[in-house]
Amino acid sequence: MDPFARVPLGGTGVTVTRLGMGLAPIGGLFTPVGDEAAVAAIDTAWQQGVRFFDTAPLYGAGLSERRAGLALRGRSDAVLATKVGRRLVPAPGATGGMWSEPSGASPVWDFSTAGVRRQHRESLERLALDRVDVLHLHDPDEHFAEALDDALPALVELREQGLIGAVSAGMNQSAMLTEFARTGLFDCFLLAGRYTLLDQSGRKDLLPECERRGISVICGGVYNSGILADPGGNATFDYAAAPPAVVAKARAMAEVCARHDVPLRAVALQFPLAHPAVASVVIGMRSAAEAADAAAMAAVEIPGGLWHDLIRTGLLDAGVPVP
Template identity: 75%
Template sequence: MDPFERVPLGRTGVTVTRLGMGLAPIGGLYSAVGDDCAMAAIDTAWQHGVRFFDTAPLYGSGLSERRSGAALGKRDRAAFTLSTKVGRRLAPGTENQAGIWAEPGKSVPVWDFSTAGVRESHRESLERLGLDRVDVLHLHDPDDHYTAAVTEALPTLVELRREGTIGAVSAGMNQSAMLTEFARTGHFDCFLLAGRYSLLDQSGLADLLPECHRRGISVIVGGVYNSGVLADPRPGASYDYRPAPPEVIARAQAMARLCDRYGVPLRAAALQFPLGHPAVAAVLVGMRSPEEAADAAAMAQVPIPGGLWRDLVSAWLLDPEVPVA
């Protein structure tokens, strides 16, 4: 499977490369990045063939959007696909967001899934990006805002799609249950599912993935390393943004040992695993530096024998229902 092949999202005319670049890290996630390193990371991803980029106002309170817009604005706009998110507007303020953003600015995110809020958030994102459009617009983490998301935000995204302002309607969450409810509305083209279809967590297989496959809705999978433990399963690694429990580290290490038998890095298996499901169009990998961008591109191209997936299932390290070669 070519990670730089462009595939459609749902039944839209929007296409993405199977490997996409998650732009939260260049917003200063956990540690400062700086403008030069952020630009170099995007440039390196581009040089390797990545043409799908995902950002959000939340990421560094607009810093990710500004940096990605500066890097991508010099490219042919028809040559890449860009997604951003609505549901959190930026308001004046300086308090750090739970300490996870290392380059705080002068604005903070405020929940807003109202019709006016969605339109204004979209407009503000275009200003920060310096671009005239985004291709995919996600409802961002509407877990505690279901009613507003369905009655106000979703109809607004549908209107924006009809107006031609965006190409695809989506929602991005760290859970599959609500996304499955959204799928049944018939209004979504794609979803961003973070951390719930990975080597360590296949919970999205129970509801969202089969529903999307039936309906022709594309799934973009984020969090393929589950915050880091699948990139380097050592004590102290992170799992879902928290310190990984010992049993999770042990499971990841068992997977790494099986991968070693096939000469496959665990990172390569973790990155490529979601693409085996027919509903999955692309994976997003966060990249904060040229080195991380080059590594992701390399891991996406490692040949993986079908026997590895079968052995992981036989060892009860993967759900027996996962599609394997």
């Protein structure tokens, strides 16, 4: 696999590298990062060949977007995605939840038509760029009607005006994305954690629907928040302590990989790209070292015997596409 080959998103003119960089970590996810380290992470990913970057206002309440803008300014070959659905409001000194660095702002839900237009403008201001290529509806789980009736038409209008290249939605579930796919108005989706070595639930509904309709899928969360990078004693699965059965399965997969002298995280990264609906895999990277490692894992040659052993031992279903 060439992780830096460019492939199209749906029927749009937007093309992305098979390996993309997720910019949630540089927003201070769980631990502080700082501007210098964030820019160094993006610089390293760029030097390796990554040209697709995915951010959101939520990530560090604006910090990720600001830092992405610092690093990507003047790099016209970059393809950038951001998100709408959470509007930032002033909140001096505020931090909370997963975000460890104060940005002076806090997110509030807003899928209104006017809110989407405003969020798009404000993202461009934080990025200090004149365009984003992909705009996702972000986590509309509890806001389906408003996202469909108000936010989606605003995204379609932005696309028609040439202000964005692709209309998308990003979620941690496949069922609602499948409903969105049936509208015929989306170019791509960001599916987080639902098409991985441990969880292929997106294969039951979303991926076949997207394949039929020519909608591209971008896979995020392919390490399932860490367990497929390191299934050790403190492994997390979907941002919580991993259940024992999940830990046991991940460790069994790691043992198969070790017999073939291949890191588990390389297999986890490359696995989703075998599905014909999947255009890109987005890996969260918080440092130059993590960016270099992701590029190295994307380039690892994985022998066919490894995939055969995962299927033979029941760790992967026999019908699942593999590279």
